Amino acid sequence: MNLVVLHALRCVGSTGLTRVASFTGLTESEVESELIDLAVAGLVTHDRHFGGWSLTESGRAADASGTKAELETAGTRPALAEAFDEFLVLNPELLDLCTAWQMRSVDGVTTVNDHSDTAYDARVLALFTDLHTRALVVIAALAAAAPRFARYEPRLTSALTRARAGELACLADSMDSFHTIWAELHEDLLATLGIARWGG
Amino acid sequence: MGWVRHLSATLPDPPEVLGGKAHGLVLLHRLGLPVPAGVVVITDACRAFLADGTLPDGLTDELATAVETLGASMVSVRSGAAVSMPGMMDTVLNVRPTPGTLAEALKSVFSSWNTPRARTYRTLHGIPHDLGTAVVVQRMVFGDRDSRSGSGVAFSHDPNTGEKVPFGEVLFGHQGSEVVSGRALTLPLRELDREPGVWQGLQDALVRVEQHYRDACYVEFTYESGTLWLLQVRPGKFTGAAAVRLATDLADEGAITRAEALLRVAPHHLQHVRTPRITPDADAIARGLGVCPGVAAGRVAVTADEAVRLAVHGPVVLVRPETSPDDIRGLAAATGIVTARGGPASHAAVVARSMGKPAVVGVADLVVGADSVTLGGREVEVGAMVTIDGTSGVVVLGTPPVVTGGADAHLRRLLEWADEVSGDRSGRGEAERLAAARAVLGGGTGRSAAE
Numbered sequence: 001m002n003l004v005v006l007h008a009l010r011c012v013g014s015t016g017l018t019r020v021a022s023f024t025g026l027t028e029s030e031v032e033s034e035l036i037d038l039a040v041a042g043l044v045t046h047d048r049h050f051g052g053w054s055l056t057e058s059g060r061a062a063d064a065s066g067t068k069a070e071l072e073t074a075g076t077r078p079a080l081a082e083a084f085d086e087f088l089v090l091n092p093e094l095l096d097l098c099t100a101w102q103m104r105s106v107d108g109v110t111t112v113n114d115h116s117d118t119a120y121d122a123r124v125l126a127l128f129t130d131l132h133t134r135a136l137v138v139i140a141a142l143a144a145a146a147p148r149f150a151r152y153e154p155r156l157t158s159a160l161t162r163a164r165a166g167e168l169a170c171l172a173d174s175m176d177s178f179h180t181i182w183a184e185l186h187e188d189l190l191a192t193l194g195i196a197r198w199g200g
Numbered sequence: 201m202g203w204v205r206h207l208s209a210t211l212p213d214p215p216e217v218l219g220g221k222a223h224g225l226v227l228l229h230r231l232g233l234p235v236p237a238g239v240v241v242i243t244d245a246c247r248a249f250l251a252d253g254t255l256p257d258g259l260t261d262e263l264a265t266a267v268e269t270l271g272a273s274m275v276s277v278r279s280g281a282a283v284s285m286p287g288m289m290d291t292v293l294n295v296r297p298t299p300g301t302l303a304e305a306l307k308s309v310f311s312s313w314n315t316p317r318a319r320t321y322r323t324l325h326g327i328p329h330d331l332g333t334a335v336v337v338q339r340m341v342f343g344d345r346d347s348r349s350g351s352g353v354a355f356s357h358d359p360n361t362g363e364k365v366p367f368g369e370v371l372f373g374h375q376g377s378e379v380v381s382g383r384a385l386t387l388p389l390r391e392l393d394r395e396p397g398v399w400q401g402l403q404d405a406l407v408r409v410e411q412h413y414r415d416a417c418y419v420e421f422t423y424e425s426g427t428l429w430l431l432q433v434r435p436g437k438f439t440g441a442a443a444v445r446l447a448t449d450l451a452d453e454g455a456i457t458r459a460e461a462l463l464r465v466a467p468h469h470l471q472h473v474r475t476p477r478i479t480p481d482a483d484a485i486a487r488g489l490g491v492c493p494g495v496a497a498g499r500v501a502v503t504a505d506e507a508v509r510l511a512v513h514g515p516v517v518l519v520r521p522e523t524s525p526d527d528i529r530g531l532a533a534a535t536g537i538v539t540a541r542g543g544p545a546s547h548a549a550v551v552a553r554s555m556g557k558p559a560v561v562g563v564a565d566l567v568v569g570a571d572s573v574t575l576g577g578r579e580v581e582v583g584a585m586v587t588i589d590g591t592s593g594v595v596v597l598g599t600p601p602v603v604t605g606g607a608d609a610h611l612r613r614l615l616e617w618a619d620e621v622s623g624d625r626s627g628r629g630e631a632e633r634l635a636a637a638r639a640v641l642g643g644g645t646g647r648s649a650a651e
Contacts, residue, residue, distance in 0.1 A: 013504065013526025050508060052529070093317040095545040100324050102553045109439045109468045112553075127320050134316065173554040175528070183525050183547055197522060 003066045004148070005034040006043060006055070010063045011188040014047070014054035022176060023184065025151060067192045070146065077193070080145035084189050086138045091186065093131060098172035098179045100124050115168055125164060128171060128178065132160050139185075146192065155181045203245040203259045204266045207238045207336075217242050219334030221280025224433040231412060233405050236429050238275075238338030239266045241306060243282065246332030249310045255303060263306065263337070264299040272297060272339035277305040279312065281333040283325075284434075288318040289333060293377065294340060302337070309335050341429045343375045343422040351376035351422040354389055355436055356406040359416070360592040361480045362438060362445030362610075366390075366406055376422050376431060386564060388487075401428040409433055414455050415464075416446055440472030440591070445610040451617075458617045459641050465614065467631040467638075473611055474604055478589040482600035486576040488538065488563035490593035491549035495602045496536025496558040497587040500580055502568050504530025510583070517586050519566070519573050523548040531555060536588050538595060540566040558590030 008023040009015070017028040017035075024031065035053050038044040043059030046052075055063065071077045101124050104113045115121055135156065142149035159178040163170040172179040190197060205211055207222060209229040218226065222240035229235055241263060248256040267275060275297050279289035290312035292305040312318065313333050322329055343351035352370035357363060369386035371378060392399045402421060405428075409417040416436030422429050438446050443465050451461040476495045498515035501507035507518045507530035518534040520527055522541040531537050531551055535558075539548045542561035552559030567574040572581045575595060580586065587596045611630070618637035619625050628636075 011525065013524065014529060050529075054505075089317075092545065093320050095547065095550060096317065096321060096324070098550040099545040099553075102550065105325075106468050109466065109472060111468060111471065123323065127323055131316075131320070169554075172550055177554075179547075179550055179554075180525070180528075183551075186547075187525050197524065 003063070003070075005031060006038060006059060006063050007067065007148075007188075007191070009044060009053060009055050010060065010191050011184045014050075014052045016052045019175065020053070022155070023151070063191070064194065068194065071192065074146065076145035080142065080189075081193060083138055083141035083145060084193060086141065087186070087189060090131060090135055090138060091182075094135075094179070094182055097124060097128055097131060101128075101172050121168075125171075128160060128163070132156060132178075142189075149185075149188070152181065152185050202262050203241055203256065204262050205240050205242060206266065206269075207235065207240060207338075213242070215282045216331075217244070217334070219243060219280035219282055219336070220284060220434070221278065221432055222334055222336050225336065227412065228409075228430050228433055231405075231408050233408065234401075234427070234429050236339045236341050236431070237270045237272070238336055239263070239270070240280075241335040241337070243332045243334045246310045246313060246334065247330065249307070250314065250330075250332060255307065255310075259306075260299050260303045263302055264297070267297045267302060267337055270297070270337075270339050274340040275302075275337050276340050277302070277309055278336045278338075279309045279333045280336050281313075282331055283327050285318060285321055285327070288315070288321050289313060291377070293375070295337075306335055309333065338431075341422045341424045341431075343371070343424065344373055345424050347373065348395060348426040349373060349422075349424045350392075350395075351378075351420075352386070352389060352392070353418065353420050354402060354406060355416060355418050356410040357416040357436065357438070357442070357446055358480070359436060359438055359442055360477075360594075362416075362442035362449065363480070364449060366403055376420055395423065395426065397426060398423045398428045405430060411455070414450065414460075440469055440475065441477070441611075443469045444473060444614055448610040448614050459621065461614065462618055462621065462634065462637050463641055465634065467635045470611075470630045470634060472591075473630075475591055476602050476604045477591055478587060478594055478596055479601045479603050482587075482594070482596045484576075484594040485578050485580075485597055486538075486563050486565060486595040488560040488566075488593045488595070489543060490559070490589060490591045491542075491544050491546075491561050492552045492557060492559040493591045494536075494556075494558040495587060495589050496534075497585065497599050498535045499583050500573060500586055501530070501534065502570070502573060502582055504528075504533075506582065507531070508533045517588060519568060519586075520548070521566075521568050522546070523551060527551075531557065536560075536590065538563055538566065538586075538588055540564070540568065552590075558588055560588045560590060560593045560595060563593075563595065 004024050008020045012019050012023055017031050020031045021028045043062055044053050103110050139153050159170045170177050207225050211226045215223040218240050225235050275295050277292040277295050290309045295301055295305045343349050350372040354368035358365055358367040368389035370389050370392045371386045413435050418434050418436050419430050420432040447461040447464040450456045451458050475493045498517040499510055501510050501516045501518050504527050507516045510516045511533040515535040518530045518537045520539050522539050537552050537559045539561045540563050542548045546561055548561050565576050572579050585598050587599055615633050618633045621640050622636035624636055
């Protein structure tokens with residue numbers, strides 16, 4: 001049973017092959033064959049109508065016990081929790097930056113950033129780059145506790161590189177944006193550490 | 201002169217020295233309004249601390265001596281820079297006024313000037329990094345002292361419409377920090393009439409401050425055992441249709457001239473006058489923070505799966521405690537989103553804007569169940585029709601009337617004044633008409649005079 005693919009669905013949510021492949025670094029055909037095995041085991045289901053894959057309740061439970069066992073075997077829960085605290089310091093700043101990329105204040109009015117002011121965009125992009133540098137330190141600490149977190153480094157770097165090359169949606173506005181990957185990382189940490197989101 | 205000043209009506213220093221918060225408190229003193237006794241540590245002290253990493257010589261003793269005169273058993277220690285940096289810096293409540301404890305609280309607030317997030321905020325907003333923050337130390341007042349205590353925030357006009365009616369939120373039996381955090385269940389400000397003395401005092405204060413600013417105002421307040429205290433004040437900073445209505449009403453009252461009214465409304469505000477809005481008289485069942493403008497009407501779905509399923513039959517509003525990556529496809533299928541948690545820079549807000557979908561976040565009294573949600577104490581079943589306004593943050597049952605250009609009568613008047621000033625009565629766009637008048641008045645097309 002492949003925990004990597006199972007865990008990808010836990011962090012990304014119900015989705016198609018492309019996002020699982022991007023999350024795991026596997027090819028889409030490798031992902032598909034893993035998913036079929038997981039479906040046979042009753043851990044995931046395929047929705048023909050929406051074309052995506054989802055965890056079943058037992059899949060969710062299997063992922064939770066798998067990641068828990070992984071941390072217990074390695075004895076790195078305290079280290080991961082400590083690095084998670086570092087992540088939580090960066091998180092509001094990253095969300096501020098995404099917001100600044102989408103919206104800006106002109107004459108005291110918050111308006112959509114239409115990206116016509118290249119100096120403003122350059123300033124926000126430079127701040128993203130600076131945050132990314134600090135994020136890499138946190139990801140290294142996460143990866144030292146649980147190696148699979150290393151995957152986030154090339155993913156975030158690639159999103160930033162594309163944005164710097166002019167693909168403006170790659171920071172906050174696409175399905176493979178810096179923000180989307182960051183949100184998956186956040187969900188991954190909550191899932192791995194077994195921290196429930198605020199209920200309601 | 202030292203590093204510490206007593207807050208009083210005669211304190212002459214400008215905001216650069218006192219910070220914006222203390223400067224506002226001095227104004228409240230001048231207007232004879234109730235402010236808890238306090239002192240301010242000036243921005244110079246912060247700059248010295250940031251340069252050396254230690255509190256300047258004599259500051260701890262000077263502060264302790266000054267605080268002793270307040271006669272308080274507990275004080276609050278709050279940041280307050282010359283330029284507003286909301287939520288970026290530390291505030292320490294319930295501090296014992298001993299020298300050591302005060303010094304630690306002061307260091308913590310000073311240090312928070314330089315967190316990476318605060319530095320990023322300043323770079324984004326073009327605020328110099330060397331300003332430093334002042335620190336206000338005041339006698340604690342307790343909104344949670346007893347059943348006749350509470351706290352809230354209030355505007356002198358409705359910031360959504362500009363209408364002249366006190367507007368805000370109140371939280372009975374709680375501290376002000378819980379109002380601002382959005383964690384607790386707040387009530388509309390008018391509920392404060394259950395405490396008539398406080399309600400009357402607050403309304404009088406709003407009138408007096410507005411007369412001083414000649415502009416709408418915002419205050420934060422706490423009342424303790426039936427006694428009102430004001431903790432912060434600033435101009436209202438209205439935008440869009442609310443800015444237009446406020447400026448024309450103030451001119452009609454004679455509080456400002458028509459020329460000033462034209463300078464109060466920047467051409468950028470006019471774009472927002474045209475954003476669709478739920479009519480102000482619609483009966484809101486809940487209220488949060490509008491973070492992506494526009495109106496969305498649809499059937500309630502409480503999970504991403506449900507949103508995808510229901511969207512086949514018509515528009516859906518996704519209602520969630522907060523969002524996780526799994527909600528993205530639900531939001532993609534929905535026409536709008538409501539969340540219990542979150543602020544303008546939350547995951548939900550960022551994702552909603554990336555898809556251009558109206559969004560209301562931070563609805564404190566929202567509880568999401570398995571097949572219904574509770575909004576403002578009312579149970580709303582999955583599949584029920586709701587309408588949300590991503591500007592004002594209101595949630596309404598059913599499909600209320602939606603207006604575009606709600607301030608039309610006011611806007612028409614303002615633009616007539618603009619044409620009188622410019623002398624140009626040719627058919628042009630609204631922003632051009634306003635900009636031409638502002639050019640004649642010397643206001644240019646840039647920042648509004650209200651700032």
